Amino acid sequence: MNITLTVNGRSVTADVEPQTLLLDFLRDGLGLTGAKRSCEVQVCGTCTVLVDGGPVSSCTYLAHEADGREVLTVEGFAQLPEFELFEEAFNRHAALQCGYCTPGFLLTIKSLKDAGQLGSEDEIRHGLDGNICRCTGYRAILEAARDIAGVSS
Amino acid sequence: MTEARPAEVGRSRPRKDAWEKLRGQAMYVGDMEVPGMLIGKVLRSQVPHGRIVSIDAAQAAAMKGVVAVLTGEDLRDLDHPYFGHAIKDRPVIAIDRVRFHGEPVVAVAAEDEATADAALRTIVVEYEELPVLDTIEKATADDAPPLHSGPVVPGLFHGLGNIGERDGNVAYRYLLQDGDVAQAAGGADIVVEAEYAFPAVYQYAMETHTTIADYRPGEITLLANCQHPYLTQAEIADVFGLPIGAVRIIVPYLGGGFGSKSYTKMEPLAVALSRKAGRPVRVANRVDESMVTSRRHGMKAWMRTTARADGTLLTREARFWLDTGAYADNGPRVTATAADSAPGPYRWQAVDVDANCVYCNTAPSGSYRAFGATHLQWIGESQIDEVARRAGVDAVELRRRSLVVKGEPVRPDGTGKPLDADLIGDVTEVSRAIGWDEPRRRWRGRGVSVGLLAAGAHPVSRASVRMTVDGSVEVNVGTTEMGQGARTVMAQIAAEELGTSSDVVRVQGADTRFTPYDRSTGASRSTTIAGKAVQNAAANVAARLRETAGEAWDVPAEMVELHDGRAVLGGESMSFTDVIAKRFGFRGGEIIEGGEVRPTGGQTGSYAEGPAFWEVCVAGAEVEVDPETGVVEILRTATVADVGKAINPQLVERQDEGASMQGLGNAMFEEMVWADGLLTNDNLLEYRVPRVQDLPGEMTTIVVENADGPGPYGAKGCGEGALAALPAAIVNALADAGVRMHELPLTPERVWRQIQLDQNQTTTEEQG
Numbered sequence: 001m002n003i004t005l006t007v008n009g010r011s012v013t014a015d016v017e018p019q020t021l022l023l024d025f026l027r028d029g030l031g032l033t034g035a036k037r038s039c040e041v042q043v044c045g046t047c048t049v050l051v052d053g054g055p056v057s058s059c060t061y062l063a064h065e066a067d068g069r070e071v072l073t074v075e076g077f078a079q080l081p082e083f084e085l086f087e088e089a090f091n092r093h094a095a096l097q098c099g100y101c102t103p104g105f106l107l108t109i110k111s112l113k114d115a116g117q118l119g120s121e122d123e124i125r126h127g128l129d130g131n132i133c134r135c136t137g138y139r140a141i142l143e144a145a146r147d148i149a150g151v152s153s
Numbered sequence: 154m155t156e157a158r159p160a161e162v163g164r165s166r167p168r169k170d171a172w173e174k175l176r177g178q179a180m181y182v183g184d185m186e187v188p189g190m191l192i193g194k195v196l197r198s199q200v201p202h203g204r205i206v207s208i209d210a211a212q213a214a215a216m217k218g219v220v221a222v223l224t225g226e227d228l229r230d231l232d233h234p235y236f237g238h239a240i241k242d243r244p245v246i247a248i249d250r251v252r253f254h255g256e257p258v259v260a261v262a263a264e265d266e267a268t269a270d271a272a273l274r275t276i277v278v279e280y281e282e283l284p285v286l287d288t289i290e291k292a293t294a295d296d297a298p299p300l301h302s303g304p305v306v307p308g309l310f311h312g313l314g315n316i317g318e319r320d321g322n323v324a325y326r327y328l329l330q331d332g333d334v335a336q337a338a339g340g341a342d343i344v345v346e347a348e349y350a351f352p353a354v355y356q357y358a359m360e361t362h363t364t365i366a367d368y369r370p371g372e373i374t375l376l377a378n379c380q381h382p383y384l385t386q387a388e389i390a391d392v393f394g395l396p397i398g399a400v401r402i403i404v405p406y407l408g409g410g411f412g413s414k415s416y417t418k419m420e421p422l423a424v425a426l427s428r429k430a431g432r433p434v435r436v437a438n439r440v441d442e443s444m445v446t447s448r449r450h451g452m453k454a455w456m457r458t459t460a461r462a463d464g465t466l467l468t469r470e471a472r473f474w475l476d477t478g479a480y481a482d483n484g485p486r487v488t489a490t491a492a493d494s495a496p497g498p499y500r501w502q503a504v505d506v507d508a509n510c511v512y513c514n515t516a517p518s519g520s521y522r523a524f525g526a527t528h529l530q531w532i533g534e535s536q537i538d539e540v541a542r543r544a545g546v547d548a549v550e551l552r553r554r555s556l557v558v559k560g561e562p563v564r565p566d567g568t569g570k571p572l573d574a575d576l577i578g579d580v581t582e583v584s585r586a587i588g589w590d591e592p593r594r595r596w597r598g599r600g601v602s603v604g605l606l607a608a609g610a611h612p613v614s615r616a617s618v619r620m621t622v623d624g625s626v627e628v629n630v631g632t633t634e635m636g637q638g639a640r641t642v643m644a645q646i647a648a649e650e651l652g653t654s655s656d657v658v659r660v661q662g663a664d665t666r667f668t669p670y671d672r673s674t675g676a677s678r679s680t681t682i683a684g685k686a687v688q689n690a691a692a693n694v695a696a697r698l699r700e701t702a703g704e705a706w707d708v709p710a711e712m713v714e715l716h717d718g719r720a721v722l723g724g725e726s727m728s729f730t731d732v733i734a735k736r737f738g739f740r741g742g743e744i745i746e747g748g749e750v751r752p753t754g755g756q757t758g759s760y761a762e763g764p765a766f767w768e769v770c771v772a773g774a775e776v777e778v779d780p781e782t783g784v785v786e787i788l789r790t791a792t793v794a795d796v797g798k799a800i801n802p803q804l805v806e807r808q809d810e811g812a813s814m815q816g817l818g819n820a821m822f823e824e825m826v827w828a829d830g831l832l833t834n835d836n837l838l839e840y841r842v843p844r845v846q847d848l849p850g851e852m853t854t855i856v857v858e859n860a861d862g863p864g865p866y867g868a869k870g871c872g873e874g875a876l877a878a879l880p881a882a883i884v885n886a887l888a889d890a891g892v893r894m895h896e897l898p899l900t901p902e903r904v905w906r907q908i909q910l911d912q913n914q915t916t917t918e919e920q921g
Contacts, residue, residue, distance in 0.1 A: 033184035034177020036408070038359045039440055039837035046359055074177035087175050091167045094803045097811065098636030099174030100359040100408030106175065128845045132837075134357050134409050135636040137810030138845045139852060 003067040007032070008076025016063045022056070023047045025063035026073060034074035034103045038132075045131030048104035049073050055111045055130075074103035077110060086110070086148055095144040097135030105131050109145050118149035161649040162866050165803035169641045169660060170406065170634060179406045182363040182378045183437050190365065191220055193426045193436035194269035196259040196276055197445070198251035201287060201514040201830025202300075203280035205249055210259055212275040218268035221430035222276075223260040225249060228425065236392050238384060238416045239311040240324065242301055243480035243517065245392065245421040251280070252300055252479035253516050254831050255445030257422055262430040285514050287830035289453050289474045292322040292513045300479065300512040309391060310384055310416075312611060313485055324477060325485035325510040327492045331565035332503025338468045341459035345539040349532045350896040352824035353451035353476060356521045357842050358635075360408020361443040366423035367433035371395065373424055375402045380415045380633050381673035382663045388417045389424060403664045407635035411815070412520030413447045414635070415675050416483060441835035445516035448825060450475040450487055452528050456495070458536040464544030464551050469536075470505045471495040475518070475528070477510045482519035484510040490525030490607060494877075496565055497533040498557045498576055498605045504565040514830045520675060522815060523606060526770055526877035530604040531820075531897070534881040538600065538888060548885070549584045552603055553577050559861070563605060563767060570762040573861050573869070574769045576603055579793040583773035583882075586791035586853040593889075597777045597788070600885025602770070602878050608870050609765025610676035612750055615669035616686035618647055618694045619745040622737075624657060624718050624729035626694075630687050631663040631671025632679045637872060638804040639679045643687050645800055646865050650691035651698075652715030653729070669747065677768050677870025680800060681862060682750050688865040689748025697744045701736040702727055766862050766869040769795035772816075772878035774849075776886040783905025785887060787817060787849040792875035794854060797862025808872035809854040816879030818843040822898050 004013045007030060016025055026032045026049065036046040040059050047059040050072040077083055086106055089095070096102045105128070112118045112127040124145050133141060146152065173179035205225075214222045225248035228234035234248065235241045247258045259276050263269035286292040286300065300322055307316045317325060338344075365376040373393060379385045382402040390397045407414060423436040438446060454473035460466050475491065477484030492508035521527075541551040556576045557563055563572050580603050587599050616630040628647045632639045644658035663671070671683050695715055702720035703710035705727070712722060719726045727735075734740045775789040792809045799805045822841050826833045834840045854875075862869025884894055892907050 027184075032177070033180070036181075036360070037183065038361070038408075041836055041838050043837040044359060074175075078176040087171075090175055091171050094165070094168060094638075094807050096168065096171060096174050097638070097807065098359070098407060098409040099170065099179050100181065102174050103177045125845050125848075132359065132842060132844060134359055134411070134815070134842065135811045136807055137812075137814035137852070138843075138848055139810050140807055142845065142848075 001064055003064050005066045005068060006070040008073060018064060020063040021059060022049070022061045022063045022066055023058035026058060032073045032075050036100050036103065043132065045104040045108060046101050048107050048131065050107050050111055053111060053114055055108050074106055077107060089144040089147040092147065093140040093143040095136060095140040101131060101133045105133065105141055109148055113149060118145065118151065120151065124149065124151065161645040161655050162800050165801055166641060166645055166655055168638055169644055181360050181406055181408050182365060182376050183360065185365060185376055187365055187367065187433045190433045190435055191262040191264060191430055192266045192269050193260055193262045193423060193434040194273055195257045195436065195442065196273045197442065198247065198254060198256040198258050200251060200280050200282055201254040201285045202283040203251050204283060205247060205251065205258065206279040206281050208259060209277040213261060213272035216268065216272050218264040219261060219272045220264065220432060221262040221426060223426045223429045227429055231392065232394060233306065234392065236388050236417050236421050237481055238308040238388060239483060239485045240316060240481040241306040241308050245425050253445065253514055255442065255516055256479065260422060260426045262426050262434045285830040286322065287514045287827050289476050289511050289513065292511050293474060297322055300514065309387055311485055313489060316485060322512040323509050324481045324512050325488055327489045327508040329492045329495065329504060329506035329565065334468045334470055334503040334505045337502035338459040340461065341467050342462035343460040343540055343543045344457065345536045346457040347895055349454045349456065351452040351528050352897055353518065354449045354521065354819055354823045355444050355825055355840060356411040356413035356447065356449070358409030358411055358413045361438040361440060362414060362419045362446050363437040364420050364423040365433060365435045366420065366427040368424055368428040371399055373400045375420060377402055377404060377420050378407045378414055379404060379420065380410045380635065380675055382633070382665055383631060383670050384673060385417045385420055386665045389420060392421050393424060401666045404633050404662045406662065407633055410633070410635035411522045412524065412675060413443070415520045415673065418446050440837060444825070444835050445832065447482065447519040448516055449521035449524065450477060450484065450518040450528065452476070454532055456532050456536060458540060460540045460544065462544060464540055464546040466499055466501060466540065466555050468503045469496050469501055472507045474509045474511050476513045476515060478513055478515045478517040480517040481510065482517045484518055487520065487524045491528045493607055494526040494529040494604060495533060497537065498563055498572065498603060499555045500557060501565055515827055516832065522812065523770070523873035523877040526604055526606040527819065527880065530602060530770060530877045531881035531884045534602040534604070535884055535888065538885045549580060549589060549601055552580050556603060570764055570767065573767055574795050575859060576769065576771065579769055579771040579795055579857060582855050583771055583791040583793055586855065587773040587775045587789045596780055596890050598886045598889025599773065599775045600882045600889050601773045602881030602885060604770035604877055606768040606770055606873055606877060607764035608677045608768035609682055610678050611672050612682050612752055612765045613672045614683040614686040615671065615747060615749045616683060616690045617669050617745060617747045618687065618690040619743055620694055620729065620733065621743050622730055622733045622741055624653065626651060626653065626658040628658060628660045628687055629668050630660065630683050631668050632683045633674040634662060635674065637679065637808060638801065641804065642680050642800045643684060646684050646687050647691040650688055651695050653718040677873050678765065680868050681766060681864030681870045684865045684868065686748045686750045690746050693746035693748060694744050697746065698729060698732050702732050705735050768870055768874045769793055770874035770877040772875060772882040774879065774882040774886040776883060776890060778887060778890050778892055778904060780908050783901035783908060785821065785899055785904060787883065789851040790849045790879060791853040791855060792878060793857055794871040795857040796871045797864065797869040798858050798860050798866040799856050800868055802856055805856050805871055806854045809875045810852060812872055812875035813852060813879050814843045816876040817847065820880035820883045820897055820899060822900060824898050
């Protein structure tokens with residue numbers, strides 16, 4: 001089936017199978033490998049991308065569901081001026097290690113911030129509970145998120 | 154050194170890999186393709202134990218887009234199509250028999266993933282099912298059939314002297330005995346004795362095992378996410394009958410390791426599939442496949458500790474059985490390390506440890522961060538606390554009296570490296586951090602734990618450092634960057650030695666064809682061992698720079714200093730570019746030097762005695778338990794990174810925070826569950842790992858720097874100790890709150906049952 005969507009600000013038209021996952025479409029079809037595959041059951045958040053600004057687990061979201069929508073991956077986010085704030089915060093706190101979960105966390109934090117849902121410690125913790133990081137123990141990521149949100153711990 | 158020198162070491166420099174990783178530009182094997190690459194998929198055994206009667210893969214082989222179908226039959230031309238660095242007992246792909254649910258039986262290489270998946274669904278495998286020995290009890294029963302037969306073939310890297318013979322399903326046995334236990338225990342007033350159980354757990358590196366293999370006659374190239382590329386290189390060469398140099402392994406970033414990608418895993422299968430297909434193949438596990446590729450050993454244990462009435466420790470005895478699954482993997486080493494951890498760092502009159510590594514019809518177990526120590530420390534430390542309670546001595550005070558001090562032997566028989574750390578200082582720090590002396594409340598408790606982990610593995614690393622004419626630096630070192638920050642730390646070490654900024658230092662992953670040899674990335678060894686090789690190589694480059702500048706200025710080399718990227722002599726200075734240009738007479742050339750670490754070789758600090766260093770495993774915890782539900786809340790944790798010298802203090806803290814959360818998961822809820830040999834929770838919905846909401850109320854990471862390590866600037870490794878120590882501290886805190894547990898994880902149901910049992914016993918005693 002033919003779909004037309006916007007990916008990182010550019011219009012893309014493609015012929016996809018009905019069962020093609022958005023994750024595979026992005027990674028294999030468009031070469032955007034920033035979104036990662038891990039749990040495949042919508043638990044870990046490494047495959048998170050934003051669809052119309054909201055976080056989506058692209059491992060369990062069909063490519064054709066994104067037809068007519070705007071998809072933002074970490075590659076696109078990195079081109080936006082606001083990315084600098086995120087990069088500084090993650091660097092300041094060394095909030096990444098192996099880096100496999102990092103794109104998912106960045107996009108989740110961005111969507112929460114845009115939706116005004118990073119206003120308190122509780123909101124931050126609740127909002128990030130759908131992203132797993134096995135390396136950092138989360139504390140540094142929380143600190144980075146607080147900096148991005150302008151919330152003190 | 155002059156004040157102007159940019160101090161790289163000891164500064165929390167930003168990660169070298171952050172730019173790529175934050176932008177999604179960092180490449181992992183699963184993100185890579187090579188021309189002509191096929192997709193490999195694996196059909197895995199649905200039975201835990203069986204003889205393969207027949208495999209019908211004709212339909213799959215005939216499918217459009219399928220290039221190769223691999224079974225055990227395709228390995229007949231190999232001398233010994235089995236691998237395993239300890240014991241060569243694991244078939245590249247099942248040969249005649251399967252021994253665990255999930256064992257690879259058939260592999261397909263196809264033009265795309267959908268075709269490969271479709272092909273797998275057409276394959277019919279018929280099994281004759283065999284008795285399922287899925288527990289240690291069943292595997293060690295007197296009438297248990299042996300899961301392996303024939304002579305034991307030792308692997309290339311077991312590092313255990315003599316691996317010994319099998320005894321039934323006991324693959325390996327390790328005894329640690331010193332003194333006469335019966336005699337020494339004769340004078341005991343306190344005897345603590347109990348049985349314990351530790352669950353099988355999954356490392357869950359978020360990136361699964363992934364390999365791209367390209368087999369050509371006489372040459373094999375792999376892109377693989379392996380922690381120990383040089384050991385895997387040698388194993389692949391061994392299995393496929395090639396010289397080591399004919400196997401090339403390139404390692405990009407790893408999406409976590411934690412031991413799951415140590416030694417050899419899926420690489421031989423990928424190579425065999427490429428060999429059959431005649432084209433490169435990528436084999437990427439799903440999570441359920443990686444769960445049965447490597448995991449942490451489950452364990453059954455018995456331990457007895459005796460002491461005098463005043464708490465003076467007398468004897469420790471332990472007997473335990475580790476479930477290594479169908480194949481040994483790193484089981485023998487885990488077993489030996491667990492045995493070494495059993496006495497704990499205390500002075501004993503006699504010790505008797507009997508450790509057994511047992512084959513079962515479960516997925517193979519290997520390394521997982523702080524292996525062995527995690528298994529035993531919570532048990533040994535439970536008993537130390539129990540001795541303290543019965544002697545009426547404060548638990549921290551009893552440790553202060555009984556712990557080995559710096560310079561004293563650690564091993565009961567007095568061999569090996571003496572203690573190179575201040576454990577009493579460390580435990581005092583954590584007890585303070587968790588409010589040890591604050592008033593106690595009902596159902597709330599505090600606990601500490603102390604242990605040591607023999608770290609460093611075999612101390613062999615080489616590195617080279619290369620300075621180009623523009624003064625920029627390449628560090629070539631085989632350490633795998635799997636998140637720990639190795640590339641950043643190596644850059645800082647080289648920059649410090651060269652008097653330049655780590656901003657101009659580049660560090661890449663291993664390519665065994667070009668990168669100098671490094672034994673492995675594990676056992677907390679990279680900073681200490683590989684880092685020392687980098688330091689030595691950089692020092693040799695620095696010597697060349699001084700030499701050339703000295704010649705230019707007509708002074709001895711020793712008078713020249715290096716800082717801010719310049720050679721300096723009093724008020725004069727010269728850029729590194731000018732120094733190199735002078736050396737070669739034009740603006741070109743380079744300086745490249747090697748460095749090495751080996752067990753004997755006149756290093757600063759000793760690598761000759763095993764272990765290279767003792768990694769400190771010290772933690773404290775405060776918990777609260779709800780007696781109505783059994784739910785345990787972690788209020789405070791504290792861990793110590795006793796690192797000698799923190800090359801990058803922030804990265805040290807991050808290591809311990811990550812290890813703490815893994816320790817919390819291991820202690821509180823992680824557990825792989827088999828039923829009749831079938832793994833029932835092979836996904837992240839049913840196998841739960843810690844999330845943000847599981848963070849303790851307060852988490853303190855203490856960095857201790859006594860410059861007492863053998864590594865660069867007195868450094869020694871970290872990042873594992875907290876994982877071994879924290880479960881023990883949590884268990885002791887829960888006991889202090891009133892619930893002494895003998896089985897992990899501390900699920901609410903298990904804790905609630907123990908509370909009911911304790912209350913019923915109290916009631917019975919009152920009635921009696």
